[in-house]
Structures are given as structure tokens and as C-alpha cells.
Amino acid sequence: MTKADIVAGIADETGLERAEALRAVEAFMNAIKVSLANGQNVYLRGFGSFIVKERAQKTGRNISENTTIIIPAHNIPSFKPSKTFVEEVKNKVVVK
Numbered sequence: 766m767t768k769a770d771i772v773a774g775i776a777d778e779t780g781l782e783r784a785e786a787l788r789a790v791e792a793f794m795n796a797i798k799v800s801l802a803n804g805q806n807v808y809l810r811g812f813g814s815f816i817v818k819e820r821a822q823k824t825g826r827n828i829s830e831n832t833t834i835i836i837p838a839h840n841i842p843s844f845k846p847s848k849t850f851v852e853e854v855k856n857k858v859v860v861k
Contacts (some may be wrong), residue, residue, distance in 0.1 A: 768796040801842045 768790065776786040797815050800807050807815040822838040829861070 769800075803842070804829055811847055811849055813844055816843050816845060817841070818843045 772783055772786045772790055774818060775781065775790065778782045781788070781789070782785050797807050801815060804817055806817060809815075817840050820839050823836050825834050825836045826832070827834050846854075
């Protein structure tokens with residue numbers, strides 16, 4: 766499923782124009798990105814959590830030059846689905 770499929774589904778289900786549905790989807794994704802970039806987690810009850818995970822500094826290898834490099838500590842976005850979401854996917858339950 767692509768973003769275009771999601772926009773089309775939202776437009777069909779809500780009766781919105783596709784352009785309005787696209788703006789809503791874009792605004793939703795942008796709000797999540799901004800929150801995560803600011804270090805704030807996003808919790809969507811019944812769906813899951815978008816969280817920021819911290820990766821520690823570690824040593825890596827550049828195998829083409831056979832050298833050791835330091836990979837600095839950094840943050841990465843992560844998604845953790847809720848228990849109900851996992852159960853619905855596991856049991857192939859369609860909730861509308």
C-alpha cells in the first residue's frame with residue numbers, strides 16, 4: 766500500500782476531495798516528523814507509538830579500506846504497534 770492508496774481510501778470513506786485527503790495525510794505525517802525531531806514521542810491509542818530511540822556510539826569497520834571508524838551516537842525513529850493492533854494483524858481481523 767502506498768500513500769496514494771491511503772489518500773484514495775480516506776477520500777472514499779470520508780467523502781473528502783482527494784486533494785483535501787492528501788493535505789490531511791501530509792499534515793499528519795509532518796506532525797509526527799516534527800514531534801520526533803524535537804525528541805517527543807507520539808502515542809496513538811489502539812494503533813501504536815512512534816518513539817525516538819537513542820543509539821550509542823560504536824566502533825565499525827570500513828572493509829574496503831580495512832580501517833576502524835567511530836560511528837557517533839544518534840537518534841532513530843521507531844514504531845511500536847499496540848497490542849490490539851498486533852492481535853488484529855495476527856488474526857487478520859478487519860475493523861472498520
